Amino acid sequence: MQILISTFSQGLIWSVLALGVFITFRILNFADMTAEGSLALGGSICALLITNGVNPLLSLIISALLTSLAGLITGLLHTKLKIQPILSGILTMIALYSINIRIMGKANLSLLGKNTIFSDFENALPILKENPTFSAFAIGITICLILILTLNIFFKTQIGLAIRATGDNEQMMRAQGGNTNLKKIIALMISSLLCGLAGGLIAQSQGYSDVNMGTGTIAIALASIVIGESFMTFFKMKNKILSALICAVLGSICYRIIIFIVLNFGMNPSDLKLFTAFVTAILLGLPNIKKIKEAKKNA
Amino acid sequence: MLKLQNISKKFASNSADEKIIFENLNLNIKKGEFVIIVGGNGAGKSTLMNLISGSILPDSGKVFIDEKDVTNLPEHKRAKFIGRVFQDPLKGSCPNLTVEENLSLAMLRNKKRTLHFGINKGDRENLKHELEKLNLGLENRLDAKMGTLSGGQRQAITLLMATLVKPKILLLDEHTAALDPKSSEKVLNLTQKIISDNSITTLMITHNLNHATKLGNRLIVLESGKIKHDVSEEGKRLLLKNIFRN
Numbered sequence: 001m002q003i004l005i006s007t008f009s010q011g012l013i014w015s016v017l018a019l020g021v022f023i024t025f026r027i028l029n030f031a032d033m034t035a036e037g038s039l040a041l042g043g044s045i046c047a048l049l050i051t052n053g054v055n056p057l058l059s060l061i062i063s064a065l066l067t068s069l070a071g072l073i074t075g076l077l078h079t080k081l082k083i084q085p086i087l088s089g090i091l092t093m094i095a096l097y098s099i100n101i102r103i104m105g106k107a108n109l110s111l112l113g114k115n116t117i118f119s120d121f122e123n124a125l126p127i128l129k130e131n132p133t134f135s136a137f138a139i140g141i142t143i144c145l146i147l148i149l150t151l152n153i154f155f156k157t158q159i160g161l162a163i164r165a166t167g168d169n170e171q172m173m174r175a176q177g178g179n180t181n182l183k184k185i186i187a188l189m190i191s192s193l194l195c196g197l198a199g200g201l202i203a204q205s206q207g208y209s210d211v212n213m214g215t216g217t218i219a220i221a222l223a224s225i226v227i228g229e230s231f232m233t234f235f236k237m238k239n240k241i242l243s244a245l246i247c248a249v250l251g252s253i254c255y256r257i258i259i260f261i262v263l264n265f266g267m268n269p270s271d272l273k274l275f276t277a278f279v280t281a282i283l284l285g286l287p288n289i290k291k292i293k294e295a296k297k298n299a
Numbered sequence: 300m301l302k303l304q305n306i307s308k309k310f311a312s313n314s315a316d317e318k319i320i321f322e323n324l325n326l327n328i329k330k331g332e333f334v335i336i337v338g339g340n341g342a343g344k345s346t347l348m349n350l351i352s353g354s355i356l357p358d359s360g361k362v363f364i365d366e367k368d369v370t371n372l373p374e375h376k377r378a379k380f381i382g383r384v385f386q387d388p389l390k391g392s393c394p395n396l397t398v399e400e401n402l403s404l405a406m407l408r409n410k411k412r413t414l415h416f417g418i419n420k421g422d423r424e425n426l427k428h429e430l431e432k433l434n435l436g437l438e439n440r441l442d443a444k445m446g447t448l449s450g451g452q453r454q455a456i457t458l459l460m461a462t463l464v465k466p467k468i469l470l471l472d473e474h475t476a477a478l479d480p481k482s483s484e485k486v487l488n489l490t491q492k493i494i495s496d497n498s499i500t501t502l503m504i505t506h507n508l509n510h511a512t513k514l515g516n517r518l519i520v521l522e523s524g525k526i527k528h529d530v531s532e533e534g535k536r537l538l539l540k541n542i543f544r545n
Contacts, residue, residue: 168395
């Protein structure tokens with residue numbers, strides 16, 4: 001039971017990253033590699049603030065807000081210097097590696113013995129002291145609910161709709177008077193903000209921040225998103241923004257359960273990235289293979 | 300209303316493939332005119348539209364809309380005055396958004412987008428009413444994904460989107476060419492109705508002789524970037540007969 005709840009909590013915390021990547025990858029149609037750098041940036045700033053005695057919740061908020069600047073940089077590289085999306089993100093990601101080491105002063109920063117939002121929460125509600133795994137679960141689910149509701153409302157506003165339209169048909173959005181460059185930058189900043197928030201949460205939950213904590217995480221986020229999408233197809237859900245957001249979170253939880261199972265079956269932890277990449281490739285490719293087969297049948 | 304002054308435009312300039320599209324082109328279009336533009340491939344018809352809409356900028360010369368110099372205004376800012384329908388029915392709308400969401404985007408063409416909800420109840424009724432006017436039975440499909448509609452339906456909605464906020468100029472770039480004859484006829488009749496109901500200044504490119512004859516009160520024939528003929532309604536029929544006979 002304990003293990004199940006902690007797996008769930010892991011999924012919830014990592015789903016914040018999945019939501020961030022969902023915004024660029026699915027809504028904006030922009031393969032944004034900034035996410036990996038943003039995750040570590042959020043973690044670094046958050047760890048720095050906590051070790052300097054700032055309140056953990058406040059640290060989390062500040063680090064997320066500052067991380068949105070990473071999205072701004074990628075956005076400017078793409079819209080002003082006309083560099084391709086994937087390359088803009090990679091450039092920001094590479095630059096962030098050095099910046100993160102500058103921020104922490106070294107390659108990693110331990111939060112050992114410091115207060116985190118998790119320990120604060122346990123102290124505030126003494127019942128949780130006996131069941132510490134519950135605090136991560138409660139915090140994870142609260143944050144996910146807040147994010148899903150806020151994003152769902154945001155993407156129904158005039159600006160939110162314009163961002164979705166920019167990802168769907170940029171030419172049309174410009175013909176309808178939309179400043180598509182600005183819309184891209186806003187979406188990239190929100191995405192980075194969420195990745196930074198995820199970084200801060202992960203750092204606090206694992207008790208340290210590391211400059212390499214972002215490496216390979218984009219594959220985890222993508223895996224979560226495509227697992228979530230296969231839920232949507234399976235349950236024949238309408239492709240609404242709300243169900244897509246919920247499914248991204250469910251996908252993230254599901255990914256953690258799968259990882260837990262394969263590790264228990266004795267998979268070498270260092271093979272996890274290969275496994276994740278494999279699963280993501282299969283799930284991304286399956287719908288396309290189906291389409292090709294159907295087209296051949298109809299031809 | 301619309302004035303092009305000494306417009307020059309080259310593609311691939313200073314290279315071996317340099318292609319001069321326009322050289323000192325002048326064009327004046329008065330309010331309420333419905334101009335049909337014909338001409339062979341490469342005559343510069345689409346480039347003309349792109350220069351007006353701002354999706355490409357001229358090398359030299361000026362573009363005026365309502366006496367206002369818009370030469371350096373980017374496309375999305377010019378969109379305030381300009382409604383546009385492309386040849387490809389897929390280009391004018393967002394396939395993954397609903398009919399209602401697409402139309403609501405178009406309602407804000409000349410306004411600043413804010414954090415207010417994109418669609419409210421009043422808008423919904425309004426949009427339903429507008430869709431009824433199309434007479435395609437689309438008024439009950441506000442929640443349908445745009446991508447699930449047929450090309451003709453999508454083009455009709457794109458036309459509605461281009462005119463929902465009344466534009467000063469409507470640009471139609473062979474907007475019925477990719478449709479089957481029946482849908483093409485439907486969309487064309489709608490075009491005529493919307494333009495005459497709202498008396499919108501319009502430029503329409505077409506390859507279809509029937510459409511060129513049937514519609515418009517001015518005809519311009521472009522040939523390698525030059526205006527070869529420019530006639531009003533009376534001269535149109537005669538000219539068309541001559542051009543298309545050869």
